[in-house]
Amino acid sequence: MSPEFSEQTKKKIKEVISRYPRMEASLLPVLHLTQQEFGYLPEEAERAVAKMLRIKPVRVREAVTFYTMLHSQKKGKYHIQVCSNLTCSILGAEKLIDYLRNKLKIEPGETTADSKFTLSTVECLGACEAAPCMQINFDYYGNLDKKRIDSILESLD
Amino acid sequence: MKEKILTKNFGLKNSFKIDVYLEKKGYTAVRKALKEMTPEQILDEVKKANLRGRGGAGFPAGVKWSFVPDVDKPKYLCANADEGEPGTFKDRYIMAHDPHLLIEGVIITCFCVGIHHAFIYIRGEYEAVALRLEQAISEAYEKGFLGKNILKTGFKLDITVHRGAGAYICGEETGLLESLEGKRGYPRLKPPFPASIGLFQCPTVINNVETLSNVPAIILKGADWFCQQGLPGDGGTRIFGVSGMVKNPGIYELPVGTSLRDIIFKHAGGMKEGKTLKAVIPGGMSAPILRADEIDLKMDFDSLVEAKSMLGSAAIIVIDEETPILEVLKAVAKFYSHESCGQCTPCRIGTSWINKIVKRLVQGKGEQEDLKAILRLANNILGKTLCPLGDAAAMPISSIVEKFNDELESSLIQ
Numbered sequence: 001m002s003p004e005f006s007e008q009t010k011k012k013i014k015e016v017i018s019r020y021p022r023m024e025a026s027l028l029p030v031l032h033l034t035q036q037e038f039g040y041l042p043e044e045a046e047r048a049v050a051k052m053l054r055i056k057p058v059r060v061r062e063a064v065t066f067y068t069m070l071h072s073q074k075k076g077k078y079h080i081q082v083c084s085n086l087t088c089s090i091l092g093a094e095k096l097i098d099y100l101r102n103k104l105k106i107e108p109g110e111t112t113a114d115s116k117f118t119l120s121t122v123e124c125l126g127a128c129e130a131a132p133c134m135q136i137n138f139d140y141y142g143n144l145d146k147k148r149i150d151s152i153l154e155s156l157d
Numbered sequence: 158m159k160e161k162i163l164t165k166n167f168g169l170k171n172s173f174k175i176d177v178y179l180e181k182k183g184y185t186a187v188r189k190a191l192k193e194m195t196p197e198q199i200l201d202e203v204k205k206a207n208l209r210g211r212g213g214a215g216f217p218a219g220v221k222w223s224f225v226p227d228v229d230k231p232k233y234l235c236a237n238a239d240e241g242e243p244g245t246f247k248d249r250y251i252m253a254h255d256p257h258l259l260i261e262g263v264i265i266t267c268f269c270v271g272i273h274h275a276f277i278y279i280r281g282e283y284e285a286v287a288l289r290l291e292q293a294i295s296e297a298y299e300k301g302f303l304g305k306n307i308l309k310t311g312f313k314l315d316i317t318v319h320r321g322a323g324a325y326i327c328g329e330e331t332g333l334l335e336s337l338e339g340k341r342g343y344p345r346l347k348p349p350f351p352a353s354i355g356l357f358q359c360p361t362v363i364n365n366v367e368t369l370s371n372v373p374a375i376i377l378k379g380a381d382w383f384c385q386q387g388l389p390g391d392g393g394t395r396i397f398g399v400s401g402m403v404k405n406p407g408i409y410e411l412p413v414g415t416s417l418r419d420i421i422f423k424h425a426g427g428m429k430e431g432k433t434l435k436a437v438i439p440g441g442m443s444a445p446i447l448r449a450d451e452i453d454l455k456m457d458f459d460s461l462v463e464a465k466s467m468l469g470s471a472a473i474i475v476i477d478e479e480t481p482i483l484e485v486l487k488a489v490a491k492f493y494s495h496e497s498c499g500q501c502t503p504c505r506i507g508t509s510w511i512n513k514i515v516k517r518l519v520q521g522k523g524e525q526e527d528l529k530a531i532l533r534l535a536n537n538i539l540g541k542t543l544c545p546l547g548d549a550a551a552m553p554i555s556s557i558v559e560k561f562n563d564e565l566e567s568s569l570i571q
Binding site: 019020021022024025026027028029031032053055059062063066067068069070084085086087089090091123124125126127128129130131135138139140 | 231240241242243244245246249274280281282283284285315317319320321322323324325336337338339340341342357398399400401402406407408438442472474476477480484485487488489491492495496498
């Protein structure tokens with residue numbers, strides 16, 4: 001069964017495709033839009049994108065399994081991505097990851113039972129001046145400590 | 158007093174808006190380039206300026222442009238905004254605070270090389286920055302700096318912002334091209350170089366965001382002036398990104414050739430909370446590590462090569478005595494084993510074996526042979542891969558094991 005794209009997303013996808021000299025080059029932006037629509041990229045969505053861009057489904061699968069920001073699995077409403085690279089670990093990222101593991105009672109890669117939070121560790125986010133840092137969905141949070149993490153998580157409903 | 162080239166507008170209110178940029182004489186370089194100069198004159202000026210690539214490799218931008226052949230095919234520019242090198246965040250500042258500076262550099266470069274479609278390949282995580290860039294680009298279209306008939310000169314140019322999706326390898330120029338074509342970011346065998354066969358098999362220029370952002374100043378003030386801001390063979394300023402155990406982490410735009418010690422101790426305020434300096438990674442994670450007694454160095458490409466390290470993206474990571482060197486090694490090994498694209502066997506297998514050994518060291522189960530094995534594996538990656546990621550993994554890992562051998566040995570099973 002083909003997944004239903006909203007009219008708005010269909011329009012956006014059409015517009016995005018028109019920016020490229022070749023249709024298949026728009027694969028990443030189209031996948032970003034598709035993931036935004038469904039929350040993740042189920043196989044049916046991969047097939048729909050392949051059809052739209054007139055490429056083989058395997059080409060879409062190759063991309064989805066290569067890029068860390070594209071997900072075949074559902075994530076929680078808030079995807080907490082804590083940087084575990086060098087600058088952040090010098091400034092205590094590991095302790096913060098442990099704190100989040102205990103607080104949310106999940107390991108990195110897992111989602112809470114209520115589907116509210118997914119916890120991941122990621123490589124450098126490019127915000128080392130504010131280390132330790134994390135990204136929740138698309139928002140950056142820096143200069144983290146336990147207290148700040150508490151207040152950030154409390155502000156998310 | 159030397160001038161700021163790249164960060165001069167950062168403190169202004171709404172510095173990212175075109176009205177503010179125009180008020181600060183923005184887009185006058187585009188006017189000059191398109192109306193008063195020929196593409197050849199622009200190329201000469203940029204060549205003379207010795208503008209070396211700010212992404213890491215340091216290749217002279219003007220020379221790169223001159224490699225583009227005059228063929229009957231479309232040509233493309235890709236601004237590399239992937240910024241995945243750990244420790245690096247300078248391009249994010251340029252795009253967020255002064256996106257029109259980048260756009261102006263892109264327009265002049267495209268006019269010089271005869272390009273009518275440019276892409277800005279920005280890492281996927283920078284979504285907010287990508288939106289800001291898109292807003293800036295629409296402003297530039299509205300004011301006639303982009304589109305079909307720029308400043309009524311007949312020159313046409315479109316810019317497309319393209320978001321990546323999380324892969325360090327896409328900062329490598331041919332990995333970037335593959336990714337932009339809608340594929341996995343597997344680097345290509347070179348030659349052919351992208352200048353002749355690049356995006357969609359067409360001639361393509363790939364320059365880092367900071368490199369392109371220097372072009373307007375070179376056009377307005379000339380190559381001689383630009384060289385005076387830095388060194389004769391390595392012109393201009395660099396945006397040094399300082400992070401780690403320093404008082405004031407952040408970006409510092411300083412002349413090429415500024416002393417590493419001064420950047421850390423004068424500009425970034427010195428060590429945090431009275432900590433002692435242990436080591437510095439001077440040019441992003443790929444750069445071989447320097448001990449605390451090795452930082453009396455000029456920060457330019459050639460001086461760092463002489464010191465057997467690398468200026469790279471000028472991202473300076475400061476490490477204090479209390480941080481175990483094993484923790485540094487762990488972060489480096491983990492990163493490259495995660496980011497190796499998997500195409501070349503030495504890198505795919507080598508980085509993952511090194512990572513496994515380092516994990517064992519961290520658990521206190523390391524044996525004498527392990528350090529030698531790490532060096533052997535690193536040496537078997539070095540120079541044996543399609544793209545520079547292999548070297549970028551091998552060099553810092555070897556340097557950490559060699560320079561901090563005593564400390565690492567003390568963590569082994571005796």
